[in-house]
Amino acid sequence: MSQHILPADPTSTGQGPKSDEWWRSAVVYQVYPRSFADSNGDGIGDLPGITAKLPYLRDLGIDAVWLSPFYPSPQADGGYDVADYRDVHPMYGTLTDAERLIGTAHDLGLRVFIDIVPNHTSDEHxxxxxxxxxxxxxxxxxxxxxxxxxxxxxxxxxxxxxxxxxxxxxxxxxxxHLFDRKQPDLNWENPEVREMFLDTLRFWLDRGVDGFRIDVAHHLIKADGLPDFEGDWDDYVAGCLPTNTAPFADQDRVHEIYRDWRALLDSYPGERAMVAEAWVTPHERLAAYVRSDEFQQAFNFDFLRAAWDATDLRAQIAATLDANSAVGAPTTWVLSNHDVIRHATRLVRANPATAPWVLEAGEPTPDYATGLRRARAATTLMLALPGSAYLYQGEELGLPEVIDLPAHIRQDPAFVRADGQLLGRDGCRVPLPWEKHEVAFGFSPADKSWLPQPEVFGELAVDQQIGQPDSTLELYRTLLRVRRERELGSGALSLVDLGDDIVAVDVATSIGTTLVVVNLGDADWPIPADARVLVATCPDVSDRLPTDHAVWMA
The missing domain is CATH 3.90.400.10 (Oligo-1,6-glucosidase; Domain 2)
Structure with missing residues (x-):
């Protein structure tokens, strides 16, 4: 491609490959076990159901699977209220089922992460x-x-x-209890607590897990004396205050815990790894979690909660890459998970600046067609960025947030404690559709699922999309294949100025240069005549890229 479409001096954000460690560029797929696949007909997903679907995930093109909690739990918070960290809840299966899942994943070339919840236990622990x-x-x-x-x-x-x-x-x-009253916070000043979790990590490492996602990793240490929070809560939630201004979050001494954990992981073969769920600002404080002797990865939530705005997206990409490069770490990109509104809905909300986990009762249902276009474009951008990336189950199908769930079947404690004024997170946890014409859309052999599936899920089922060139599922498969072929996860990125409403990045690898363009403006963007289109979110793209679409070009 001729250089006339590039600025004379693009803004470099560095990030070339530091080594061949797998986690630096891995794509990880999050499974919410309750909602992935039910093998026994009780309407609740389980470990054998996940194991049976692992070939689907291999064919999607991911590198690893992260399982949300499957431990014994009263399920007051979807399993994040753990009663026993070293066993499996009977509704999910058995410890033998977990070991079989890990072994099958390894046979298919997939690694396995599991969730560790160290800030609190269940009150039934x-x-x-x-x-x-x-x-x-x-x-x-x-x-x-x-x-x-x-x-x-x-x-x-x-x-x-x-x-x-x-x-x-x-x-x-x-x-x-920083969360529900049934989730009492542990005192991490107590040596017994620290030793119990080291033993728990050993328990699962000995069973072959490749790594851990650490729940609310920034909350473990509380400030001495438990002083009042003096800041403005709304500003804090919006990320306008440094996270450590709260005496219950991001305290500097939390890092000593993770240095101990990293030393344990490094004592095992196979490059075991950890990813931090740390809602931490500014970028420099988040980067502290991925220093060379702590976590390998930390979710980039500032990117997740960015508005559908070119200036905001460019700023988040540049700032996070720069902060992580300073400590020699990759950036870990993510757009959806089990705690936030699915990005096929979130990116077209009436108020896109609202916190991504807040869905107010009575909020109008966003336009799905626009939301899906933006979601596909956002993912196309994300999967081109150097570093690792996480996908949430069902996003590869273009699933929207299910907003109209009846109040009496909602289970999220956020909904209950807010007296129904906030809808909570159930809408992103509705069971997956696998086959349009089967009961429960193939999720369960019985005609039931623990949350009801809307009719639109039938049209979005796996069997309706697989092999269809313009489907969201096939877009994801193509993106993941081309990402691997062109080594984009380990590339060096430069921001490219193509106009105020365009996000454009240049990713250089040993394979060559890939130009990624996302059009957030009102007018079509002209594709250069000498460009070779590798992947595009719009079918039959030729000389113009419409609004809310994205393209990779060589």
Whole structure:
């Protein structure tokens, strides 16, 4: 391609390959076990169901699978309230099923990540039950945050799910829960807590898992004295304040925990890895989690919550790559997961600046056609960016957020604690459609699923898209194939100025240069006559790229 479409001095954001470590450029697919595939007809997904579908994931073109929690749990928060970290909930199967899944994945060339939830346990975990029985001042209570306080909660900390982060027990003490009251926070100042989790990591590493996704990795350490939060909560949630201004988040001493964990992982063969779920700002503070002796990856949530705006997207790409390059780490890109509104809906909301996990009751249903175009374009951009990338189950089908679930079947504690004013996260967790004309769209052999599937899911089922050149599923397969062929995950990126409403990046690898263009403007963008189109989100693209579409060119 001739250089006339490039600026004389493109803004480089560096990032060439540092080594051949697999996790630097891996594409990881998140499975929410409850909603992926049900093998026994109870309407709930399970581990044997996942194992049976692993060939589908291999053929999609991913490198690894991340499983959300499948541990014994009362399911007060979708399994993120763990009662036993070293076993499998009976509704998901058995420990033998988990070992079989790991072995089958490895046979297919896939690695396996599992979720670790270290900030809190379930209130039904034996430790918490022992703490309640033992009483104030006991070693059992010292594993959690039990505090004496007269006249109300010990401080003003809020729960992420609404209301105060403290609950009082009958003997008068209060315990801390940054999430639901059934998820008491562990006290990471206690050596017993630290040793228990090292033992848990060993338990699963010995069973062959390749790595861990660490839930709310930034919350473990609390500031000395548990002082009040002095900032504005709305500004904090919007990411306008440094995360460590909250005394319950991103405290510097949290990093000593992950250095210990990294040393443990490095003692095992096979390049075991960790990814941090850390909603941390600014970029420099997030980059601290991926220093060479801590996490290998940390989700780039600033990119996830960027508006559908060219200036915002360019700024997030440049800032995150620069911050991570300073510590020699890849950036980990993501657009959807089990906690946020699916990006096929989120990117066309009436107020795109609203937090991506907040869906207000009564919010109008966004236009699906526009949302799908933007989602496909956003993914096409993401999968070209150097670093690793995470996909959330069903996004490869173009699934929208299910907004109109009846109140009586919603299960997310965020919905309950907000008295229904916020719809919660159930809408991105509706079970997947596999076959249009089967009961439960092929999710279950019985005609039921734990959340109801809308009729549109039938049209979006796997069997309706596979082999269809213009389908979203085939777009993902093509993107992942070309990404691998052109080594885009380990490329060196430069931002290219092609106009205010265009996001354009140049990715250079040993294969050559790939120009990626996303059109966010109102007018078509003219494709250069000498360009060779590798992948495009619009069918039969030739000389013009319409709005809300993206293209890779050589």
């Amino acid at each position: 034996p430790w918490f039950q022992q703490a309640l029985a033992a009483g104030p001042g006991s070693p059992e209570r010292a594993r959690y945050w039990f505090v004496d306080s007269d006249g109300g909660p010990p401080n003003n900390w809020p729960s992420e799910f609404g209301g105060p982060a403290w609950t009082q027990v009958p003997d008068g003490q209060w315990y801390l």
